[in-house]
Amino acid sequence: MLELKHIVKRYDYQKVLDDINIVFPDCGIVSIIGPSGCGKSTLLNIIGGIDDDFQGDLLLNDKSVKNHLASYRRHHVSFIFQQFHLIMWLSVKENVALPQFFHPQEKQQILLDLDDLEEAKMKDLSLGQRQRLAYLRSRYHLSDILLCDEPTGSLDPEHSDQVMQLLKEESQNRLVILVSHNKELVEKYSDEIYEMKDGNIIAHHLLHMPIKHFNKPKSTSKIYFSHLRLSLSSLLSHKARSFQLVFGLCVSILCIVFTLTLSTNLEQELIDYVYSLVPASSISFQTSNHESLTLDTIDQLNDYSNIIKAEMYLDDYEFLGISFTGERYQESNTLFIGDDTSPYDDLQLEIGTYPNENYEILVSLSTAKYLCQDTDLSELIDKKVYGWYQYELTVKAIEYKIVGITNQSTTLDTIYTMNHAYIYLLADVYDYDITNISASLGILYVNKDSDRSKVIEQLQNDYPSYQFKEVGSSTAQSISDTMQQVRMILLVFSFLAILSSLFLIGEVMFLNIVQKKKDLAIMKCFGASTWDIMRIVLYESLEIVLLAQIFSTILYLNCISLLNNIVSDVLLNDTFAFQADFRILAIVYILSYVLIFISQIPPLLYVLRLNTVNALKE
Ligand code: ADP
Ligand code: MG
Numbered sequence: 001m002l003e004l005k006h007i008v009k010r011y012d013y014q015k016v017l018d019d020i021n022i023v024f025p026d027c028g029i030v031s032i033i034g035p036s037g038c039g040k041s042t043l044l045n046i047i048g049g050i051d052d053d054f055q056g057d058l059l060l061n062d063k064s065v066k067n068h069l070a071s072y073r074r075h076h077v078s079f080i081f082q083q084f085h086l087i088m089w090l091s092v093k094e095n096v097a098l099p100q101f102f103h104p105q106e107k108q109q110i111l112l113d114l115d116d117l118e119e120a121k122m123k124d125l126s127l128g129q130r131q132r133l134a135y136l137r138s139r140y141h142l143s144d145i146l147l148c149d150e151p152t153g154s155l156d157p158e159h160s161d162q163v164m165q166l167l168k169e170e171s172q173n174r175l176v177i178l179v180s181h182n183k184e185l186v187e188k189y190s191d192e193i194y195e196m197k198d199g200n201i202i203a204h205h206l207l208h209m210p211i212k213h214f215n216k217p218k219s220t221s222k223i224y225f226s227h228l229r230l231s232l233s234s235l236l237s238h239k240a241r242s243f244q245l246v247f248g249l250c251v252s253i254l255c256i257v258f259t260l261t262l263s264t265n266l267e268q269e270l271i272d273y274v275y276s277l278v279p280a281s282s283i284s285f286q287t288s289n290h291e292s293l294t295l296d297t298i299d300q301l302n303d304y305s306n307i308i309k310a311e312m313y314l315d316d317y318e319f320l321g322i323s324f325t326g327e328r329y330q331e332s333n334t335l336f337i338g339d340d341t342s343p344y345d346d347l348q349l350e351i352g353t354y355p356n357e358n359y360e361i362l363v364s365l366s367t368a369k370y371l372c373q374d375t376d377l378s379e380l381i382d383k384k385v386y387g388w389y390q391y392e393l394t395v396k397a398i399e400y401k402i403v404g405i406t407n408q409s410t411t412l413d414t415i416y417t418m419n420h421a422y423i424y425l426l427a428d429v430y431d432y433d434i435t436n437i438s439a440s441l442g443i444l445y446v447n448k449d450s451d452r453s454k455v456i457e458q459l460q461n462d463y464p465s466y467q468f469k470e471v472g473s474s475t476a477q478s479i480s481d482t483m484q485q486v487r488m489i490l491l492v493f494s495f496l497a498i499l500s501s502l503f504l505i506g507e508v509m510f511l512n513i514v515q516k517k518k519d520l521a522i523m524k525c526f527g528a529s530t531w532d533i534m535r536i537v538l539y540e541s542l543e544i545v546l547l548a549q550i551f552s553t554i555l556y557l558n559c560i561s562l563l564n565n566i567v568s569d570v571l572l573n574d575t576f577a578f579q580a581d582f583r584i585l586a587i588v589y590i591l592s593y594v595l596i597f598i599s600q601i602p603p604l605l606y607v608l609r610l611n612t613v614n615a616l617k618e
Helices: 040-047 069-076 092-096 127-140 157-170 183-189 226-237 239-277 295-302 365-372 421-431 452-462 473-525 530-570 582-599 601-608 612-617
Strands: 002-011 014-023 028-033 055-060 077-080 145-149 175-180 192-197 200-206 282-287 307-313 317-323 349-352 360-363 384-391 394-406 441-446 466-470
Touching (some): 002 040, 014 200, 028 040, 040 175, 055 069, 069 473, 092 127, 157 175, 175 183, 239 473, 360 365, 441 452, 473 601, 473 612, 582 601
Parallel strands (some): 077 145, 145 175
Antiparallel strands (some): 002 055, 349 394, 384 394
């Protein structure tokens, strides 16, 4: 039993309803009639629980429902509006089943009656068909109370009669409250009539006493992922706009991930470059009292398990390079060798064998390619080359033989020799005493797996009179520092890009909601709570972000491989490849979710403050 107690409603201090008291029966048609503007619709909105701004109380079975209107609507009320209030971007079926999206409903036979309409598009429906849908929707929800605001207002007399007939049937097992100004129809079908004028009830006629036929409750069924489905429908209802948003966000995400990926890759490449000039695993050493290093010490160092190779530089002999002619030194046909100390033990050979004799050498792949120009690499094997060394003013050559080519491309031209090979070979050429050489600087190559600083610590302990230093670490550090700064700047800009596109989404979603507020209000009439609506709005934004993320991931991976193809084609450099960094992707994606939540605050606040009654009037 529904009861209105002292209902007063004001619009800007104008009393539209003045102390309305009505006790409704459990079933039958109760009509409210009166001239236009007397407050009928206002009263109906209050009864329907879509207007919460009134004084007085609304009681259902003697309990006030004023403070839980959403649940009251959801469980007890259904509507038929004069303008039908169908949601154009949902399908016919979804429109009819709208209440089920927010509350499990009894399985209804009604859907079967849709037959011819089911496949039709909402916008193609005629007025009569829309009326039928609105009616089916109100029936779909077997509520206790059915509210009809001028349900026949836009129908011809024949259809009006049909609708009233249907309402009469409905009124056998629920309360139908009807607002109309068609006095003739009302008098023909109503069980009870209230007449209103200027916000007051001025007359009450009781025509019949209907008896309620109770329905057996049936099993209920609900729609799964209902909010998700509604939000997807909403997203698809403005495809062009959604696509623009997805595209915009996608571009900003790509901007930020590429910025980060390229800068990290570039940093790694630069550091690799530095270390290819001065190997990352190398340690330089010298005696602290400027005494000469000795071959014995070098050999002792070579015995350490984590040292791959130890070598020293003879102070007075300068390596000028290698050439194929041995008659006399000519700078123009001599290839300067930047590195002749690196170890080769852990390198694979492209062709040839490892050296067995002091005069046998390997060359790096890049150096070999340079040496043989366009001819076959294998022509280099067993070829004689002359290594030119200068001592004071004389230049003499050591005769080397190339026995193999490593698979390593090196930044500097490189030959690999056996331990101190050149020291023994030079002794023959220049005729010096090998025990009496002077060398102040040596270099060590540490196993890649061992920690350089630990090795230095150990060496420093074992050889306190030597000084050991990491090579290249300070340069690499300063590159890292510089790149860090560059990255910070790039990050700030990319962050701004992503921020602006997310706020654009917030803005567009806001406009979306403003545009759709009537549809949202309709959902509220059919059982949606404010929280339901907020979820739909939020899901729609999240779907945009998710779509953008999927597209960006696909584009990102493709662009990286495209870039790598270009790099290897154009630069003929296959040592450098961009790496897709999923850590960066993950961070950016999490960040975009955080930001989207922030950007959704204005639209969500709008939903929170949405005035259902006003929105329905739009
Ligand atoms: P009816 O349905 O009986 O034609 P309404 O209930 O729609 O009348 O309106 C009753 C009165 O309240 C009218 O005078 C109308 O001008 C006024 N009114 C309705 N809605 C608003 C509103 N949002 N703001 C101010 N006045 C309103
Ligand atoms: Mg009205």
